[in-house]
Amino acid sequence: MQVNQIDSDGHVVRVEPWQSNLVAATYDCSAQAHRCLGVSPAQFRKYLGKNSTMKNDLKAEQLARKALEHGLFFDCNTSSLLPTADSTELLVLIVDTLQQFNYAIFHKKNIETGTALRYALEEGNRLKAIFERAKAQLPNKLASKITVIGWEDMIQDNNDNGKPYHVYVDAVKEQMNQCNKFASNVTRVCQAFVSARKPGAQLLAHQWALLQLYVFHELPVLIRGVYFKSINYSIILHPTIVELESHHSQECGHQRDAIQVLLDCLRQSKNTWWEQMHLESNNLGALAFDIQLSHALSNADEEVKAIEHLSDAFVSPSIDASSNSPIGNSLSRPFWLTYLVFLLPILANIGIWLLTTWTVFGSIVSLVIAAWLALWHSILQKGKWSRRGANSIVLGTPFRFPFGDLPSMQTCQNGYYLNKIHQQLGHPKVYRIWMGPQAALMLAHPDSVRQFWNQHNERMIERDVKLGWPLIMLMSQGLGFKSYADRNRINKYFHGSFASARMHLFETHIEQTVISYIDKILANKPHDTLFDMQHELKYLAHDVGLHLFCGAHATEYLSELHEIVEELEELMSITFDAKWLNVDGIHRLLPASYRLRSRISSFRARFMTILIKLIDHLNYDNDENDSVLARFVRDLNACEITFEEFMDTTIEGLLAPTEGSAATFTYTLILLAQYPHVQAKLRESIRHLGNSFDLTHLHNVHYLDHILVECQRLYPIFMFNVPELASSDMVIDDICLPKNTMVILDVVSLNRNENVWPQALVFKPERFETITEEQRKAVHAFGNGRSRRCLGEHMIKAMHKLLVAHIVQRYEISLPEPIETIKRKRRPFIYVPEQLLHFTPL
Structure with missing residues (x-):
C-alpha cells in the first residue's frame, strides 16, 4: 500500500x-x-x-x-x-x-x-x-x-x-x-x-x-x-x-x-x-x-548561488561623502579647479600609458595578421595544382581552418564523405581535399591510379608513414608504417608463416576455430533470436591469427589478450577523434596528451609482458611450432627483424584488425540475406559437399571468392587507403603534381564507379567470373594494389570461405525487415555494419 x-x-x-x-x-x-x-x-x-x-x-x-x-x-x-x-x-x-x-x-x-x-x-x-x-x-x-x-x-x-x-x-x-x-x-x-x-x-x-x-x-x-x-x-x-x-x-x-x-x-x-x-x-x-x-x-540552486556570491560579504562599505572624513569634506568643497590641476598630471600619464600600450598592441596585432595572411596564402598555394595546357586548376574542396576536411571525415558515420564530395564535384577522375593544412590528391578512377603507379617509385621514398604521434607511439615499428625497403624486409619474414603456401600448416586450427564459433553463436538458439554478427564475430580473426603469430600455447592468455584488444580500440578511438591532440608542438601543451602517453605506455608494457611469458614457455627444440614468434626465437641470433618490429607488426596485424575482419564477414552475411538468389546459388554450389567439408573441399568453389571480393567492392571498411607521397614531379589526369604531394585512393568512389562497374550498387558476384584489367585495378580490398598488402590476406580468405560455407549449408539467413542499403557505424578508422540477422536451421 x-x-x-x-x-x-x-x-x-x-x-x-x-x-x-x-x-x-x-x-x-x-x-x-x-x-x-x-x-x-x-x-x-x-x-x-x-x-x-x-x-x-x-x-x-x-x-x-x-x-x-x-x-x-x-x-x-x-x-x-x-x-x-x-x-x-x-x-x-x-x-x-x-x-x-x-x-x-x-x-x-x-x-x-x-x-x-x-x-x-x-x-x-x-x-x-x-x-x-x-x-x-x-x-x-x-x-x-x-x-x-x-x-x-x-x-x-x-x-x-x-x-x-x-x-x-x-x-x-x-x-x-x-x-x-x-x-x-x-x-x-x-x-x-x-x-x-x-x-x-x-x-x-x-x-x-x-x-x-x-x-x-x-x-x-x-x-x-x-x-x-x-x-x-x-x-x-x-x-x-x-x-x-x-x-x-x-x-x-x-x-x-x-x-x-x-x-x-x-x-x-x-x-x-x-x-x-x-x-x-x-x-x-x-x-x-x-x-x-x-x-x-x-x-x-540557492545553495550554489550562496557559494558563488560568498565574496559579496567581503565588499568594502561605500564612502559617504557627507561623513566627517577628510575625503568627504574635500569633495564637498567648491574649489574644483584645485583638484583639476592636481588630476591633470595623473590623467596625462594614464593617457601616455594607454597610447604606448595601444601602439605596442597594434604592432603585435599587425604582425599576427601579416603572419596569418602569409600562412593562409602559403597553404592555399599548395593546393592550386594547374592543368597541363589549360588555364584551370584541380577541382576540390575549399580549405577550412585549421583542419580542412578532417573534422568532417572524423564525424562521418557511414564512410561516404569522400564519395559524396566526388559526386558533388561531378565525378572527376582526381580531386583535391585538405588533410589539415596539407593538400592531398584523391584518385577516384582506375586510369588515374594506373598513371600514378606508372610514375611513382616507392624505392625513392625513404620516410616512414606519419599518421600522428599516438599511432607512432602505438606501433611505429610495424609493417604498415615502414618505408619500402624495411616494409619488404618485414613482410618477407612474416610471410614465412602467412604466405598462401604455408596456410596448410594451420588449416586444421582455422577449421576448428571457425566451426566452434558457429556452434557457440547459432546452435540451439530460439528461432526468433536476432543476432548482431558484428558483435558475435569480433574476436574470430584474432583467435585464429593468434595461432599463426604466437603459437598454440598463446591461447592460455586469450582472455587477457581480449582485454588488450579492448584497450587498443579505446586508444585508437581517442586518436581518431582527436584534433589539436595530433598537432605537432601544440599537443605538448595539452594535459590530455600526457594522459594518453601514459595509457599507451601501459598498454605496450602489458602486451610486451605477455610476449615475454610466451617466449619463456617456448620449446626451442620443437620445429613443429611454425608460428612467427617461434621462428623469431629460433633465429634470434641471426634474425632479419628486431623484437620491436615483431611486436608492433603483431599489434598492427593481430590486435588492431578484429573489428575490420568481423565487419567483412558480417557484410557478406547481410548481403546474402538481402539477395536470397545469391544465397540459394551458393548453397547449390556446395550442396554436393554435405555437412562435413574443409578448406581442401572449398578450394575449387570459386563462387565463394567472387562473393568476398564483391562484398569488399560494395562495402569497403575503409574510406581511403594509407597515403602515399609522390616520389617525383608527375602528371596525373593532366594535373601537374609536385614531388612529396600526398596521394590517396578514394576507395568507395573507385569501387562504385558506374563507368567501370555496370549496376555498381547491386550485389553481383557473377561479375568477377570475367573481369577486365581496368576492373582489376579498381578493386582495393587488401591493400593499395602494390606493396602495401594486408598481412593476413590469405588467412582472412580461408576463414571467410569456411564461415560462409558452413553457415549457408546449415542455416537460411534472413533480415527482420527489407532494407535498401546496409546501415553503417564508425569505428576507429573503419566502418562496420549495424544490422541484425535471423538464422533459421535447414
Whole structure:
C-alpha cells in the first residue's frame, strides 16, 4: 500500500512496499530492526559524471543526506517516518558491481574483458564518496550508526552461515530451471526492467541472458536480507529519485509490482529451495520498500548561488561623502579647479600609458595578421595544382581552418564523405581535399591510379608513414608504417608463416576455430533470436591469427589478450577523434596528451609482458611450432627483424584488425540475406559437399571468392587507403603534381564507379567470373594494389570461405525487415555494419 509522508523539510516522501499487505501484516519486525539502504548508482547517474559541476555535487549530497535521514527514521511496522531515530544500525549498500550488467546491456560495454565492471566500480566509488560526505554532515550520534560499503564488501565478508554468496545465486538459477512459474515471473521482472530503463528496446540473446543473471544476483538479498559483520539487515530500503507523475515513476512501479509477485510466489511455495536459502519455514525473509523522494532539490540552486556570491560579504562599505572624513569634506568643497590641476598630471600619464600600450598592441596585432595572411596564402598555394595546357586548376574542396576536411571525415558515420564530395564535384577522375593544412590528391578512377603507379617509385621514398604521434607511439615499428625497403624486409619474414603456401600448416586450427564459433553463436538458439554478427564475430580473426603469430600455447592468455584488444580500440578511438591532440608542438601543451602517453605506455608494457611469458614457455627444440614468434626465437641470433618490429607488426596485424575482419564477414552475411538468389546459388554450389567439408573441399568453389571480393567492392571498411607521397614531379589526369604531394585512393568512389562497374550498387558476384584489367585495378580490398598488402590476406580468405560455407549449408539467413542499403557505424578508422540477422536451421 502506498504511503505519502511529509518530512521535516516539507518535502514529499512516497513509501512503496515490495510485498503484499498480507505478507506485511504477518511479518514481525521487532526482531528484524536492522535496516539496509540499498542504493543503486543508476538513481544518481545524472549527478555522477566525471566532469560533475558544483551544482550537481550539491544536489547529489542533498539527496544522499535525505536518503540517510529517511533510513534512520523509517518505521517498518507502519511504513512511515518516526519523529526520532531509534537505536538500530543503518547499513548503506552501494550496489556498484551489479551495474556491470547494466553497462553491458544498455551501454554496450564489454563484460568479458572487465570494461563494464571498470565503469561500474568508478561510478560506485564516486557514489560512496558522496554518501560519506553526506554522513559527515549529520550529527555524530546519527553518523555513528551508519556504515557505507560496496557490493564486494558484502560478498567478501562471508558472515552468512559460512556460506559464500554465490551458493545462493546458484540456488536461484536451479529454481529457474525447476519451476516454470518462477521462470515466467523472472521473465516478467526482466521485461519491466527493460521498460523502465529503455522503453521499446529489443534485447539480443546474450543481452537477455545478462539481464537474467543480474536478477539472479539481486534476488538472494531481496529474499534473505543483507549479512554483514554477523548482523542480518532484513529491512531493505531503496531510495529512488523521481517526479510524482513522471513516466519513469510509472515504469518503476511496474518493475516493483513484478518483483513483488515474484517474491510473494517464493514465500508461498516454501519448498526445499527455501531450505537451500537457509530460511526457516516460518521465516518470510526480508522486507523491502521504495522510498521515493520528490521535489527534494528545491534548495540546491540557492545553495550554489550562496557559494558563488560568498565574496559579496567581503565588499568594502561605500564612502559617504557627507561623513566627517577628510575625503568627504574635500569633495564637498567648491574649489574644483584645485583638484583639476592636481588630476591633470595623473590623467596625462594614464593617457601616455594607454597610447604606448595601444601602439605596442597594434604592432603585435599587425604582425599576427601579416603572419596569418602569409600562412593562409602559403597553404592555399599548395593546393592550386594547374592543368597541363589549360588555364584551370584541380577541382576540390575549399580549405577550412585549421583542419580542412578532417573534422568532417572524423564525424562521418557511414564512410561516404569522400564519395559524396566526388559526386558533388561531378565525378572527376582526381580531386583535391585538405588533410589539415596539407593538400592531398584523391584518385577516384582506375586510369588515374594506373598513371600514378606508372610514375611513382616507392624505392625513392625513404620516410616512414606519419599518421600522428599516438599511432607512432602505438606501433611505429610495424609493417604498415615502414618505408619500402624495411616494409619488404618485414613482410618477407612474416610471410614465412602467412604466405598462401604455408596456410596448410594451420588449416586444421582455422577449421576448428571457425566451426566452434558457429556452434557457440547459432546452435540451439530460439528461432526468433536476432543476432548482431558484428558483435558475435569480433574476436574470430584474432583467435585464429593468434595461432599463426604466437603459437598454440598463446591461447592460455586469450582472455587477457581480449582485454588488450579492448584497450587498443579505446586508444585508437581517442586518436581518431582527436584534433589539436595530433598537432605537432601544440599537443605538448595539452594535459590530455600526457594522459594518453601514459595509457599507451601501459598498454605496450602489458602486451610486451605477455610476449615475454610466451617466449619463456617456448620449446626451442620443437620445429613443429611454425608460428612467427617461434621462428623469431629460433633465429634470434641471426634474425632479419628486431623484437620491436615483431611486436608492433603483431599489434598492427593481430590486435588492431578484429573489428575490420568481423565487419567483412558480417557484410557478406547481410548481403546474402538481402539477395536470397545469391544465397540459394551458393548453397547449390556446395550442396554436393554435405555437412562435413574443409578448406581442401572449398578450394575449387570459386563462387565463394567472387562473393568476398564483391562484398569488399560494395562495402569497403575503409574510406581511403594509407597515403602515399609522390616520389617525383608527375602528371596525373593532366594535373601537374609536385614531388612529396600526398596521394590517396578514394576507395568507395573507385569501387562504385558506374563507368567501370555496370549496376555498381547491386550485389553481383557473377561479375568477377570475367573481369577486365581496368576492373582489376579498381578493386582495393587488401591493400593499395602494390606493396602495401594486408598481412593476413590469405588467412582472412580461408576463414571467410569456411564461415560462409558452413553457415549457408546449415542455416537460411534472413533480415527482420527489407532494407535498401546496409546501415553503417564508425569505428576507429573503419566502418562496420549495424544490422541484425535471423538464422533459421535447414
